[in-house]
Amino acid sequence: MGVFTDGSHEQVVFCQDRASGLKAIIGIYSTALGPALGGTRFYPYASEEEALHDVLDLSRGMAYKNALAGLDLGGGKAVIWGDPDQIKSEQLLRAYGRFVQSLGGRYYTACDVGTYVQDMDVVARETKYVTGRSVEYGGAGDSSILTAWGVFQGMRAAAEHRWGTPSLKGKRVGVAGLGKVGKYLVAHLIEDGAEVVATDVSPKALEWAKATYPQVGLVADATTLITSDIDVYAPCALGGALNDDTVPALRAQIVAGAANNQLAHSGIEKLLVDRGILYAPDYLVNSGGVIQVADEIDGFNFDRAKLRATKIYDTTKRILELADTEGISPASAADRLAEQRMAEVGRLRTIRI
Amino acid sequence: MGVFTDGSHEQVVFCQDRASGLKAIIGIYSTALGPALGGTRFYPYASEEEALHDVLDLSRGMAYKNALAGLDLGGGKAVIWGDPDQIKSEQLLRAYGRFVQSLGGRYYTACDVGTYVQDMDVVARETKYVTGRSVEYGGAGDSSILTAWGVFQGMRAAAEHRWGTPSLKGKRVGVAGLGKVGKYLVAHLIEDGAEVVATDVSPKALEWAKATYPQVGLVADATTLITSDIDVYAPCALGGALNDDTVPALRAQIVAGAANNQLAHSGIEKLLVDRGILYAPDYLVNSGGVIQVADEIDGFNFDRAKLRATKIYDTTKRILELADTEGISPASAADRLAEQRMAEVGRLRTIRI
Numbered sequence: 001m002g003v004f005t006d007g008s009h010e011q012v013v014f015c016q017d018r019a020s021g022l023k024a025i026i027g028i029y030s031t032a033l034g035p036a037l038g039g040t041r042f043y044p045y046a047s048e049e050e051a052l053h054d055v056l057d058l059s060r061g062m063a064y065k066n067a068l069a070g071l072d073l074g075g076g077k078a079v080i081w082g083d084p085d086q087i088k089s090e091q092l093l094r095a096y097g098r099f100v101q102s103l104g105g106r107y108y109t110a111c112d113v114g115t116y117v118q119d120m121d122v123v124a125r126e127t128k129y130v131t132g133r134s135v136e137y138g139g140a141g142d143s144s145i146l147t148a149w150g151v152f153q154g155m156r157a158a159a160e161h162r163w164g165t166p167s168l169k170g171k172r173v174g175v176a177g178l179g180k181v182g183k184y185l186v187a188h189l190i191e192d193g194a195e196v197v198a199t200d201v202s203p204k205a206l207e208w209a210k211a212t213y214p215q216v217g218l219v220a221d222a223t224t225l226i227t228s229d230i231d232v233y234a235p236c237a238l239g240g241a242l243n244d245d246t247v248p249a250l251r252a253q254i255v256a257g258a259a260n261n262q263l264a265h266s267g268i269e270k271l272l273v274d275r276g277i278l279y280a281p282d283y284l285v286n287s288g289g290v291i292q293v294a295d296e297i298d299g300f301n302f303d304r305a306k307l308r309a310t311k312i313y314d315t316t317k318r319i320l321e322l323a324d325t326e327g328i329s330p331a332s333a334a335d336r337l338a339e340q341r342m343a344e345v346g347r348l349r350t351i352r353i
Numbered sequence: 354m355g356v357f358t359d360g361s362h363e364q365v366v367f368c369q370d371r372a373s374g375l376k377a378i379i380g381i382y383s384t385a386l387g388p389a390l391g392g393t394r395f396y397p398y399a400s401e402e403e404a405l406h407d408v409l410d411l412s413r414g415m416a417y418k419n420a421l422a423g424l425d426l427g428g429g430k431a432v433i434w435g436d437p438d439q440i441k442s443e444q445l446l447r448a449y450g451r452f453v454q455s456l457g458g459r460y461y462t463a464c465d466v467g468t469y470v471q472d473m474d475v476v477a478r479e480t481k482y483v484t485g486r487s488v489e490y491g492g493a494g495d496s497s498i499l500t501a502w503g504v505f506q507g508m509r510a511a512a513e514h515r516w517g518t519p520s521l522k523g524k525r526v527g528v529a530g531l532g533k534v535g536k537y538l539v540a541h542l543i544e545d546g547a548e549v550v551a552t553d554v555s556p557k558a559l560e561w562a563k564a565t566y567p568q569v570g571l572v573a574d575a576t577t578l579i580t581s582d583i584d585v586y587a588p589c590a591l592g593g594a595l596n597d598d599t600v601p602a603l604r605a606q607i608v609a610g611a612a613n614n615q616l617a618h619s620g621i622e623k624l625l626v627d628r629g630i631l632y633a634p635d636y637l638v639n640s641g642g643v644i645q646v647a648d649e650i651d652g653f654n655f656d657r658a659k660l661r662a663t664k665i666y667d668t669t670k671r672i673l674e675l676a677d678t679e680g681i682s683p684a685s686a687a688d689r690l691a692e693q694r695m696a697e698v699g700r701l702r703t704i705r706i
Contacts, residue, residue: 002401003367004376004434011452014356014365023357048355081357099364104457 001049007056013103017095021087022080024096025051026107027059029075032346035105036076037294038062039112039132040096040123044083055079061261061283062290067338068315069287070308071294074342076107084114093119097126105129110293131296140300143289147258148184150288150312152192154280155232155256157316162254162278166313169193174230174252176222177237178205181258181286185234186213199225200237226250233257240264242279247271256280269331280316281334287312354402360409363427366456370448374440375433377449378404379460380412382428385699388458389429390647391415392465392485393449393476397436404434414614414636415643420691421668422640423661424647429460437467446472450479458482463646484649493653496642500611501537503641503665505545507633508585508609510669515607515631519666522546527583527605529575530590531558534611534639538587539566552578553590579603586610593617595632600624609633622684633669634687640665 003012011028028036038059045051055077063075080096100109100123110132111120117134124130124137133139155173160166173189175182178200189196190213197217200206209216219225226233226246233252235241236259243264248271255262255277262282263269272279288309295305315337323333356365364381381389391412398404408430416428433449453462453476463485464473470487477483477490486492508526513519526542528535531553542549543566550570553559562569572578575594579586580602588594588610595608596617601624608615608630615635616622625632641662648658668690676686 002405004369004401008369008371009367010369011455012367014362014367016357016361016363018361048357052355102364102457102459104455106455 001052003052003056006053007060009056009059011106012052012056013099015096015099017092020089020092020095021082022092022095023048023051023082024078024080024099025055026078026099026103027055027076028103028107029059029063030342030346031074031106032342033067033074034072035108035129036062036074037066037071037108037110037131037290038075038077039110040078040080040115041112042080042082042084042088042114042119044086045079045081048081051079051081063342064335064338065283065287065290066294067341068284068319068334069291069294070311070315071291073108073294077112078107078109080114088119090122093122094126097123097130100129101127103129108297110290131293133296138296138300140292140296140302140305142180143292144180145184146288146292146305146309147286148181148188148288149306150291150309151181151185151234151236151256151258151285152188153288153310153313154285154316155234155254156192157313158254158256158278158280158320159232161317161320167192168232171195171231172197172229173232173234174198174225174228175234175236176200176225176241176257177235177259178202178209179236182234182236183208185236185258186216190215194232197225197228197230222246223249226252235259235262242268242272244268244271247275247277250275250277252277254278254280256285257282258286260286263331269329273329278320279330281319281331284316284319284334285312354406356405356409359406360413362409362412364459365405365409366452368449368452370445373442373445373448374435375445375448376401376404376435377431377433377452378408379431379452379456380408380429381456381460382412382416383695383699384427384459385695386420386427387425388461388482389415389427390419390424390461390463390484390643391428391430392463393431393433393468393472394465395433395435395437395441395467395472397439398432398434401434404432408432416695417688417691418636418640418643419647420694421637421672421687422644422647423664423668424644426461426647430465431460431462433467441472443475446475447479450476450483453482454480456482461650463643484646486649491649491653493645493649493655493658495533496645497533498537499641499645499658499662500639501534501541501641502659503644503662504534504538504587504589504609504611504638505541506641506663506666507638507669508587508607509545510666511607511609511631511633511673512585514670514673520545521585524548524584525550525582526585526587527551527578527581528587528589529553529578529594529610530588530612531555531562532589535587535589536561538589538611539569543568547585550578550581550583575599576602579605588612588615595621595625597621597624600628600630603628603630605630607631607633609638610635611639613639616684622682626682631673632683634672634684637669637672637687638665
């Protein structure tokens with residue numbers, strides 16, 4: 001296990017402040033498209049290796065996501081190793097902010113698991129390279145709004161690719177996970193005339209659904225949802241929703257959802273192709289959130305950010321078409337397009353201006 | 354093995370440029386006293402772990418050395434993993450320079466094993482944070498001149514501490530290693546009226562001694578030197594000169610030499626104390642080189658640098674006295690003073706100006 005052994009990252013920065021207990025790793029996969037952007041995960045990893053593994057994985061993922069989202073941003077991510085409930089403090093967050101600042105803008109941070117807009121406000125007292133701020137400080141606010149909007153656009157593109165019409169009208173869409181993104185997505189789907197079936201582990205979320213959208217069909221669990229008669233499956237909860245058990249059982253023709261890392265392992269994308277299920281790549285369709293957060297860098301403008309997130313529709317169409325043309329899976333097509341953009345746009349800097 | 358597990362370093366930066374093959378690790382132990390300064394070692398380590406281990410060790414050592422040298426510089430070091438004969442190139446060195454630049458002056462680099470002033474000139478085309486440049490580019494030139502001068506000052510301080518007079522006149526000094534530093538040291542000792550006995554593995558170096566200083570006694574090897582009737586032992590070759598074999602056999606009353614890492618392992622400093630041998634800590638007395646290189650940062654001035662290196666005399670005296678007062682080894686006293694300076698001077702930044 002090692003940085004060079006396990007990754008082809010541009011830079012990986014271990015940061016330590018003994019007094020506050022800060023142990024952070026900032027992973028920068030690529031700055032070919034611009035400063036690396038990605039959130040800070042604050043998590044009690046079992047070991048340094050586990051923390052490193054996570055940041056290598058996540059920062060690589062952000063590079064591909066930001067590239068496909070059409071952002072002028074490279075891919076990065078950071079982890080702070082420790083239990084946020086135990087060690088999160090002003091001095092720790094500010095020490096972290098100084099390290100972010102020390103990279104001179106090669107890395108922009110934001111919220112992730114274990115960090116919140118209030119934390120970013122503290123980090124920002126030491127560095128200007130922070131997004132995901134609170135609204136009072138120019139922040140974009142709840143990024144699940146545009147995440148859901150982007151997923152809806154990706155789903156529309158998939159619907160057009162499969163059925164010839166960019167609409168979910170009359171289709172049965174199964175939404176697994178009624179968290180913030182899932183809720184907004186349900187709203188878009190209802191408005192578009194779709195029939196929604198949903199599930200969530202939280203009774204509270206189910207009550208919300210009953211009260212707000214009594215027309216939504218609720219089922220007991222994700223397995224029931226997957227095996228029910230749905231046209232589109234939208235995983236909006238934990239990762240690994242598409243695996244060796246679920247994909248063979250899936251009755252939907254399209255998968256498009258907000259969850260990260262939906263493919264449990266490599267090979268699953270092939271299984272989806274073999275079963276004739278059209279998969280809209282997760283990191284493509286869920287990039288509305290990072291588009292929203294990235295928009296803060298130049299001063300947040302919701303309409304502009306929404307316009308950018310709406311383009312997920314075009315990119316999804318392009319990728320599904322590329323997959324057909326090249327005879328590859330949509331996941332591979334997405335990777336290829338992201339790599340191509342990093343290479344092509346990155347190369348432009350050879351032209352001096 | 355890990356960054357946080359094995360070190361208490363402030364920052365450790367892994368840098369990779371796939372196209373040129375650059376795999377570099379920059380270790381920053383502390384910036385409490387100022388930007389971290391330390392050379393770049395270009396070496397074909399067997400593994401990433403070995404490279405990391407070396408950079409953690411070396412950067413920590415530089416923090417202590419720079420602190421005791423009275424420099425306003427923290428401790429850092431870098432390693433480039435690979436065989437310089439195979440992969441050193443303009444693009445690799447310049448890619449490395451961009452990463453040094455990306456740290457915004459938190460780390461200044463210089464030459465070390467496998468890198469030369471010409472390489473630093475190339476690195477400097479991408480970053481301003483380079484010392485150890487060639488003379489044409491404002492470089493300090495051969496840093497062995499002030500290294501030897503500093504060792505001589507440390508030896509003088511030890512002589513005064515032991516014999517009451519800051520002079521080697523009439524003393525027998527054994528110099529192990531007639532490399533660049535050893536040669537300059539011999540010159541200072543002869544001038545001071547010492548009787549010099551020396552050894553070197555290279556026949557060429559022995560011929561130089563015969564021709565230049567016929568009065569120098571030459572012996573076959575370091576073992577012969579150690580067991581001969583000398584008053585002072587000056588290890589000026591490889592590390593580990595003071596070990597479980599040599600210390601019991603040593604007839605000298607003082608050890609003061611230019612070699613790095615003279616103590617083969619911890620515990621040897623105690624053995625020296627027990628045998629009544631006064632040890633002038635290596636990283637203290639050999640800091641003339643880094644003093645010279647550091648002087649480049651503000652535009653090299655040899656006289657100023659020499660004045661600074663001369664202060665090794667005062668610091669050595671102070672450390673030997675502290676060791677006596679506290680009943681600890683000089684090596685421990687040196688560590689304590691270095692740590693004290695890092696804490697005290699670092700703390701001054703709390704006073705805003």
